[in-house]
Amino acid sequence: MSDNNKKKPEYGANNIQALEGLEAVRKRPGMYIGTTDSKGLHHLVWEVVDNSIDEHLAGHCDTIDVTILPDNSIRVRDNGRGIPVGMHEKLQKSALEVVMTVLHAGGKFDKDTYKVSGGLHGVGVSCVNALSTLLKAEVHRGGKIYTQEYSQGKPQTEVKEVGTTDVTGTIITYTPDGEIFDTLEYKYEILAIRFREMAFLNKGLTINLEDQREAQDGKEGKKKKETFYSEGGLIEFVRYIDQSRTPIIDSPIYVEGKEDNVEVEVAMQYNTSYSENVHSFVNNIRTTEGGTHVAGFRRAVNRVFAKYADENGLFSKLKFKVSGEDFREGLTSIVSVKVPEPQFKGQTKGELGNSEVTGIVSRAVGEAIGHYLEENPKKAKMIIDKVIIAATARHAARKAREMVQRKNVLTGTGLPGKLSDCSSKDPVESEIFLVEGDSAGGTAKQGRDRHFQAILPLRGKILNVEKAMEHRIYENEEIKNMFTALGVSIEDKDGERVLNTEKLRYHKIVIMCDADVDGSHISTLILTFFFRYMRELVEQGYVYIAAPPLYQVKKGKKAAYAWNEEERKALVMEYSGGVEEDKSIKIQRYKGLGEMNDEQLWETTMDPTRRTLNQVTIMDALEADNVFSMLMGEEVPPRRKFIEENAVYANIDA
Numbered sequence: 333m334s335d336n337n338k339k340k341p342e343y344g345a346n347n348i349q350a351l352e353g354l355e356a357v358r359k360r361p362g363m364y365i366g367t368t369d370s371k372g373l374h375h376l377v378w379e380v381v382d383n384s385i386d387e388h389l390a391g392h393c394d395t396i397d398v399t400i401l402p403d404n405s406i407r408v409r410d411n412g413r414g415i416p417v418g419m420h421e422k423l424q425k426s427a428l429e430v431v432m433t434v435l436h437a438g439g440k441f442d443k444d445t446y447k448v449s450g451g452l453h454g455v456g457v458s459c460v461n462a463l464s465t466l467l468k469a470e471v472h473r474g475g476k477i478y479t480q481e482y483s484q485g486k487p488q489t490e491v492k493e494v495g496t497t498d499v500t501g502t503i504i505t506y507t508p509d510g511e512i513f514d515t516l517e518y519k520y521e522i523l524a525i526r527f528r529e530m531a532f533l534n535k536g537l538t539i540n541l542e543d544q545r546e547a548q549d550g551k552e553g554k555k556k557k558e559t560f561y562s563e564g565g566l567i568e569f570v571r572y573i574d575q576s577r578t579p580i581i582d583s584p585i586y587v588e589g590k591e592d593n594v595e596v597e598v599a600m601q602y603n604t605s606y607s608e609n610v611h612s613f614v615n616n617i618r619t620t621e622g623g624t625h626v627a628g629f630r631r632a633v634n635r636v637f638a639k640y641a642d643e644n645g646l647f648s649k650l651k652f653k654v655s656g657e658d659f660r661e662g663l664t665s666i667v668s669v670k671v672p673e674p675q676f677k678g679q680t681k682g683e684l685g686n687s688e689v690t691g692i693v694s695r696a697v698g699e700a701i702g703h704y705l706e707e708n709p710k711k712a713k714m715i716i717d718k719v720i721i722a723a724t725a726r727h728a729a730r731k732a733r734e735m736v737q738r739k740n741v742l743t744g745t746g747l748p749g750k751l752s753d754c755s756s757k758d759p760v761e762s763e764i765f766l767v768e769g770d771s772a773g774g775t776a777k778q779g780r781d782r783h784f785q786a787i788l789p790l791r792g793k794i795l796n797v798e799k800a801m802e803h804r805i806y807e808n809e810e811i812k813n814m815f816t817a818l819g820v821s822i823e824d825k826d827g828e829r830v831l832n833t834e835k836l837r838y839h840k841i842v843i844m845c846d847a848d849v850d851g852s853h854i855s856t857l858i859l860t861f862f863f864r865y866m867r868e869l870v871e872q873g874y875v876y877i878a879a880p881p882l883y884q885v886k887k888g889k890k891a892a893y894a895w896n897e898e899e900r901k902a903l904v905m906e907y908s909g910g911v912e913e914d915k916s917i918k919i920q921r922y923k924g925l926g927e928m929n930d931e932q933l934w935e936t937t938m939d940p941t942r943r944t945l946n947q948v949t950i951m952d953a954l955e956a957d958n959v960f961s962m963l964m965g966e967e968v969p970p971r972r973k974f975i976e977e978n979a980v981y982a983n984i985d986a
């Protein structure tokens with residue numbers, strides 16, 4: 333795109349504010365990018381790309397190219413306006429240098445445009461610079477090409493004019509610093525998933541992703557390249573998310589509106605499943621905990637459908653009240669808002685707080701659904717029929733749930749017979765292991781510290797929560813056991829289900845499954861269950877996944893464990909002293925928990941001083957839910973595609 337932004341005043345180099353130095357970022361990177369693990373490493377890409385997205389939102393950029401270079405460096409190229417290069421008078425430096433070396437100097441004070449950068453990610457491209465051994469900025473602007481290079485945030489060159497050009501844009505190439513990050517390996521899939529989402533959220537924007545690294549161990553397969561582009565935006569996004577579900581109306585309901593500088597875009601689709609699926613975004617950033625925009629959306633759905641059903645006498649035969657949830661069963665929706673100054677709150681800053689947004693979204697969505705129902709009476713009837721079925725089922729579920737919860741009160745302690753409880757009654761120090769299979773459960777029971785560790789064996793595959801109606805869930809033995817062992821219950825509050833966690837008996841809930849395909853399938857299933865029915869426990873950080881080792885390497889009396897391929901190789905090297913084929917080294921591949929004895933299970937997987945526990949985030953649970961509905965859903969093609977694409981991983985145990 334050319335630099336033809338005539339309406340707005342030319343951006344002056346002086347507008348860029350200077351705030352803080354980059355030393356602070358290197359000293360305490362966690363404060364700025366959250367973590368220094370793989371998540372933090374990928375955060376750097378979001379930070380740079382967010383700036384390019386801002387150029388798109390301001391109407392100046394339609395293409396972004398992201399390349400993973402052979403050495404795990406990243407290059408992001410956009411065709412936006414290019415970072416300004418004029419002199420910043422106060423600092424007596426080029427604006428480019430200020431943007432790249434001064435914290436929070438994004439320099440975009442245009443209040444009419446929405447900014448992604450400065451939002452949740454919000455630390456600016458200078459942070460990326462501070463955390464890179466090498467960064468090169470190349471700017472195409474005003475017919476000229478300028479470059480500057482930095483190391484750990486410090487300029488290594490002046491801003492140099494190096495040529496002429498007839499395009500505009502910015503190219504940032506950076507190499508993350510190994511002194512800062514625990515890992516330097518970029519994961520293609522993580523980038524691909526986010527860019528696919530960004531393309532859906534920004535219709536008309538093209539994002540090209542290319543991986544130029546050599547294939548690793550044949551594992552990552554060939555070099556990869558993909559283009560993400562969506563003509564239909566959110567309408568295509570809901571269809572994509574629901575590809576493994578069966579729709580009950582042929583095309584999604586679409587809403588677009590704007591009020592007081594807040595833009596609202598929503599697409600929604602009813603399907604034959606039993607769960608509600610809301611994906612919400614603010615300025616392109618996913619809000620995993622929802623917030624005022626989601627509240628406004630729900631309010632509109634409940635209000636408008638209820639009004640329509642009442643006015644048309646569709647609820648006249650019902651003997652009980654229809655709740656808000658019934659209107660949203662089997663509803664997949666995407667709620668995307670653009671807010672000039674978003675306030676994020678909640679534990680992970682994943683919840684929108686701006687109160688004015690609720691009414692704005694509710695009005696826009698209410699009006700659109702109202703029109704839709706008036707214009708499509710046949711579809712309206714189909715949706716209301718589904719709502720009635722949902723209400724009837726929920727009525728039955730409530731009865732089943734009350735039966736289960738009452739029974740527990742009647743049978744003494746109320747705890748399931750299969751639970752080997754711990755002796756401590758203090759939830760803060762208590763842990764419960766949900767263990768796949770009775771035999772592994774037995775080993776865990778032998779190996780545990782019974783003072784604070786409880787064991788609940790789960791038999792086989794728990795009920796398929798995607799396909800089951802809610803009342804069937806409460807009849808399932810394994811699921812009942814989980815509710816009663818954990819001490820949580822589902823209650824109705826103003827017609828909505830809420831999980832009461834006041835009597836939660838353990839503050840660590842550890843899912844412990846075999847390290848094979850079946851085991852990962854079962855953990856996916858359990859996570860899906862938590863996501864749907866006990867989401868609060870995930871949000872509050874109580875849920876973990878145990879990490880049993882994959883190998884034991886032994887030589888004579890020496891033995892040690894390995895959790896991955898590299899550790900296994902390192903141990904073999906250590907024990908053999910570099911001898912290529914040392915026959916006295918024995919390697920045992922653990923296929924299941926059952927292959928370890930109680931002592932081994934304790935020292936590798938359960939002992940708090942030696943084990944690794946992975947805390948489950950709401951994103952992990954969401955992903956499990958997606959994978960799961962795809963694997964278990966009714967539509968065959970996406971499942972087949974998934975299995976084919978993941979066959980390399982699925983066969984590791986063959």
Ligand code: 0RA
Binds near residue numbers: 383412416
């Ligand atoms: C400061 C001001 C303007 C744009 C940018 C920075 C900018 C930063 C990045 C980072 C990657 N790509 C980028 N593109 C632009 C506004 C420029 C103007 O008003 O002309």
